[in-house]
Amino acid sequence: MKKKFTIYDIANALNITAATVSRALNDNPNISKATKELVLKTAEKMGYEQNKLALALKSGKSNNVGVIVPRIDSNFFGSVIRGIEEELNPFGYHVIICQTNGDEAKEIANIDALLNSQVDGIFISTSSKDVASFERILRKDVPLIFFDRKKTMNNVSSVTINDFDGGYKATKHLIESGCRQIAHFSGDLNIEIFNDRFTGYKQALTDNGIDYIEEYVVKTRSNVEDGKKAVKKLLKLKNPPDAIFSSSDWDALGAIQELRAKNYKIPDDISVIGFSNEPFTKFMELSISTIDQFPLDMGKITAKVFLEQVNNSEKVKIEKKVVLEPELIIRKSTKKTLPKK
Amino acid sequence: MKKKFTIYDIANALNITAATVSRALNDNPNISKATKELVLKTAEKMGYEQNKLALALKSGKSNNVGVIVPRIDSNFFGSVIRGIEEELNPFGYHVIICQTNGDEAKEIANIDALLNSQVDGIFISTSSKDVASFERILRKDVPLIFFDRKKTMNNVSSVTINDFDGGYKATKHLIESGCRQIAHFSGDLNIEIFNDRFTGYKQALTDNGIDYIEEYVVKTRSNVEDGKKAVKKLLKLKNPPDAIFSSSDWDALGAIQELRAKNYKIPDDISVIGFSNEPFTKFMELSISTIDQFPLDMGKITAKVFLEQVNNSEKVKIEKKVVLEPELIIRKSTKKTLPKK
DNA sequence: TTATTTTTGGTAATCGATTACATAAAACGA
DNA sequence: TCGTTTTATGTAATCGATTACCAAAAATAA
Numbered sequence: 001m002k003k004k005f006t007i008y009d010i011a012n013a014l015n016i017t018a019a020t021v022s023r024a025l026n027d028n029p030n031i032s033k034a035t036k037e038l039v040l041k042t043a044e045k046m047g048y049e050q051n052k053l054a055l056a057l058k059s060g061k062s063n064n065v066g067v068i069v070p071r072i073d074s075n076f077f078g079s080v081i082r083g084i085e086e087e088l089n090p091f092g093y094h095v096i097i098c099q100t101n102g103d104e105a106k107e108i109a110n111i112d113a114l115l116n117s118q119v120d121g122i123f124i125s126t127s128s129k130d131v132a133s134f135e136r137i138l139r140k141d142v143p144l145i146f147f148d149r150k151k152t153m154n155n156v157s158s159v160t161i162n163d164f165d166g167g168y169k170a171t172k173h174l175i176e177s178g179c180r181q182i183a184h185f186s187g188d189l190n191i192e193i194f195n196d197r198f199t200g201y202k203q204a205l206t207d208n209g210i211d212y213i214e215e216y217v218v219k220t221r222s223n224v225e226d227g228k229k230a231v232k233k234l235l236k237l238k239n240p241p242d243a244i245f246s247s248s249d250w251d252a253l254g255a256i257q258e259l260r261a262k263n264y265k266i267p268d269d270i271s272v273i274g275f276s277n278e279p280f281t282k283f284m285e286l287s288i289s290t291i292d293q294f295p296l297d298m299g300k301i302t303a304k305v306f307l308e309q310v311n312n313s314e315k316v317k318i319e320k321k322v323v324l325e326p327e328l329i330i331r332k333s334t335k336k337t338l339p340k341k
Numbered sequence: 342m343k344k345k346f347t348i349y350d351i352a353n354a355l356n357i358t359a360a361t362v363s364r365a366l367n368d369n370p371n372i373s374k375a376t377k378e379l380v381l382k383t384a385e386k387m388g389y390e391q392n393k394l395a396l397a398l399k400s401g402k403s404n405n406v407g408v409i410v411p412r413i414d415s416n417f418f419g420s421v422i423r424g425i426e427e428e429l430n431p432f433g434y435h436v437i438i439c440q441t442n443g444d445e446a447k448e449i450a451n452i453d454a455l456l457n458s459q460v461d462g463i464f465i466s467t468s469s470k471d472v473a474s475f476e477r478i479l480r481k482d483v484p485l486i487f488f489d490r491k492k493t494m495n496n497v498s499s500v501t502i503n504d505f506d507g508g509y510k511a512t513k514h515l516i517e518s519g520c521r522q523i524a525h526f527s528g529d530l531n532i533e534i535f536n537d538r539f540t541g542y543k544q545a546l547t548d549n550g551i552d553y554i555e556e557y558v559v560k561t562r563s564n565v566e567d568g569k570k571a572v573k574k575l576l577k578l579k580n581p582p583d584a585i586f587s588s589s590d591w592d593a594l595g596a597i598q599e600l601r602a603k604n605y606k607i608p609d610d611i612s613v614i615g616f617s618n619e620p621f622t623k624f625m626e627l628s629i630s631t632i633d634q635f636p637l638d639m640g641k642i643t644a645k646v647f648l649e650q651v652n653n654s655e656k657v658k659i660e661k662k663v664v665l666e667p668e669l670i671i672r673k674s675t676k677k678t679l680p681k682k
Numbered sequence: 683t684t685a686t687t688t689t690t691g692g693t694a695a696t697c698g699a700t701t702a703c704a705t706a707a708a709a710c711g712a
Numbered sequence: 713t714c715g716t717t718t719t720a721t722g723t724a725a726t727c728g729a730t731t732a733c734c735a736a737a738a739a740t741a742a
Binding site for chain 3: 347348349359360362363364366367391392394395396398399400
Binding site: 050 | 727728729730731
C-alpha cells in the first residue's frame with residue numbers, strides 16, 4: 001500500500017503544526033516567508049495533494065455538479081454536456097453524469113444519490129411527470145436548473161429552446177412548400193417539449209386555415225422503429241398525409257426508410273421534417289430538413305446561469321428562464337418551392 | 342437557508358447519542374428493535390439524508406470514478422461512457438466526466454483534479470505521449486484502466502479493440518475487392534491505436550505482395566476538413582490511389598465529399614473505408630464501409646474489469662488486457678466484388 | 683529598561699459519520 | 713443473593729483540512 005500524505009505528515013516532518021502547514025499552503029499573510037517556502041518544498045518533495053473530500057466536508061462545497069439526462073450517447077445530450085463541462089471546468093467544477101433512460105424512478109434515485117453526495121448544483125433534462133423530487137432539491141437549497149426538458153416551477157431557472165416556435169416553423173415550412181395534409185409524430189405529450197412542438201404544429205395549421213385532424217397525430221418514442229410503424233399506420237388512412245412533421249430526427253429517419261421501401265417519392269409525394277439536427281440528417285442520401293436546437297450553446301448557457309446563481313451573494317433569489325430560438329434547416333426531404341395552389 | 346439534518350439532530354431529538362443513531366440506521370444487531378424503529382421514524386420525519394462526503398472521508402472511498410476522454414460529444418465516446426455508467430450505477434458508483442480535447446496538459450490537469458477528489462478509479466482514453474502522470478496515479482494506489490487509447494504499462498489493465506486487426510481487415514477487404522493502390526489516412530502515429538491501424542494496413546499490404554508506398558500515407562486529425570485536404574494531396578500524385586483506408590469515419594466522410602465534388606465515382610474509381618462505425622456512415626447517400634469497435638461493450642467491460650480489481654481482496658495485483666475483436670462492415674463505399682484481375 | 687505593538691504560530695473546535703472500546707442494566711444460573 | 717453473561721448504549725478517536733481565538737517571541741516605542 002502506498003501512503004497518501006496529509007498536512008499532518010508535513011507538519012511532523014517540520015516540527016510545526018498542521019494549522020501552520022494549512023496556512024502556508026494557502027498563502028496566509030501571517031506565516032513567514034521562510035516557513036512558507038519550507039512547507040511548499042516539503043509538500044512538493046512528499047508529493048502531497050490536498051484531499052478535496054476533507055475540504056468539501058468542512059466547507060460544504062463539493063465542487064461537483066450533477067447532470068441528469070435520459071441518455072448520454074446521443075449527439076444532442078452529448079453536446080449539451082460538452083458545453084456544460086467546458087464552461088464549468090475553468091471554475092474548478094466537475095460534472096457527474098447520470099442517465100435515466102427516460103425512467104422516472106431512476107431519475108428520482110439519481111437525484112437522491114446526487115443530493116447525498118452533496119453536489120453544488122443539479123442540471124436536469126427531466127422525464128418526470130411529478131415535481132415532488134425537485135421540491136426536495138429546493139428544500140435542501142441546492143441550485144436546480146432545467147435544460148431542454150423542463151418543468152414549470154417557481155424560483156427555478158431553465159434553459160430551453162422555444163419548442164412551440166420550432167414546431168410552428170417546421171409546420172409553416174411544410175405549408176409554404178405546398179403541403180396541406182400534415183401529419184405529426186408527437187412523442188410523449190406529458191413532456192413539455194413534445195407538447196410545445198405539438199401546440200406549435202396546431203397553431204401553424206390554424207393560422208393557415210388548415211383543419212387539425214386528430215388521426216394525423218401519432219405518438220412515437222424517438223427511434224427508427226417507431227417512425228416506421230407510424231408511417232404504416234398513416235398510409236392506411238383513407239386520406240393519407242402529404243407531409244410529416246416529426247418531433248424527432250430518429251422517427252423521421254424511420255419514416256423515410258419506410259416510405260422509400262414502399263416507393264414513395266420524397267419530398268414529392270410526401271415531405272418529411274425532423275427535429276434536433278442530429279449529424280446523420282445532414283449526410284443522408286436524402287438529407288433531412290430539421291430544426292436546430294444549438295445544444296452546445298444550451299449547455300454553456302445552463303452553466304452560466306448556474307454560476308450567476310451561486311455568485312449571487314446568496315441574497316436575492318434568481319429565477320432566469322432562458323429560451324433559445326430554434327432554427328429551421330431546409331434540406332432535401334422537404335420541398336423548397338412555393339405552394340402549387 | 343434550509344437546514345440539512347444530521348445524525349446529531351436525530352440524536353438530540355431522541356436524547357440518545359449519534360453513535361446509536363448511526364448504528365440504528367445501519368441496522369447494527371446490537372441496537373434494540375424499539376430504538377431502531379424510533380430512529381428510522383424520526384429520520385424519515387426530519388427528511389434526513391446521509392452525507393456521503395463525511396462517509397467518504399472516513400472510509401477513504403468516494404464511490405466516484407473519473408472518466409477522461411478527448412471529447413464526450415462523439416458517438417464513440419458517448420457510447421463507451423454510457424456503457425460504463427450503466428454497469429457501475431447499480432453498484433453505487435457515479436461517473437465524473439473530464440474532456441481533454443486531445444490536449445496533454447489538460448489531461449494531466451484532469452488527472453490531478455480527480456486524484457484530489459479522491460476518486461476510486463480512473464478510466465482514461467489517453468492523448469498523452471508520456472506515462473509520468475499515470476505513474477502518479479499508481480503511486481497513490483488508485484485503480485487505473487485504459488480503454489481505447491492506451492499506453493502499454495505494467496500492472497495496468499486495459500480494454501481496447503485490436504486496432505491492428507481492424508487496419509488489417511479494412512485493408513484486406515480493399516485488396517480483395519480489387520484495389521492495389523491503397524492510401525491511408527493515419528491520424529497521429531504517436532497514439533497507439535492509430536499506429537496499430539497503420540501497422541495492420543502495412544501488414545495486409547505485405548501479406549498480399551503489395552509494395553508499401555510512403556506517399557500514400559497522409560496524417561489527418563479526424564475531421565471532415567482534414568479528409569478533404571488529404572484527398573486533394575493524394576490526387577496530385579502522378580499515380581493516385583484507387584482506394585483509401587481512413588483511420589477515422591470523419592476523414593473518410595471528408596474524402597468522399599471531396600471526391601464526389603470532383604466527380605470521382607465511388608467505389609468504382611476509388612473505394613473508401615472508414616473506422617468506428619459512427620451512425621452517419623450507415624445513413625449516408627453513399628453508405629460508408631467501416632470497422633465497428635463496439636463502444637458500448639467496451640465501456641461495460643472497462644467497468645467490469647474495474648469491479649474485479651476493487652473486489653480482488655486487494656491482495657494479488659490484477660493486470661488484465663482485454664482486446665475486443667473489431668468487425669468489418671461492408672457498405673456502398675467499397676466494392677463487394679472480387680478482383681477484376 | 684519597561685511597556686506596547688506586531689509577527690508568527692499554536693490550540694482546539696468543526697464539518698458528519700463510523701467504530702473500537704468501555705460500561706450500565708438486565709437476565710440468568712447456582 | 714451474588715457472580716456471570718448478555719444486551720443496549722455511551723465515550724471518544726478518526727478521516728483531513730480550515731479557522732476563530734489565543735499566546736509566545738520579536739520589534740518598536742517611551
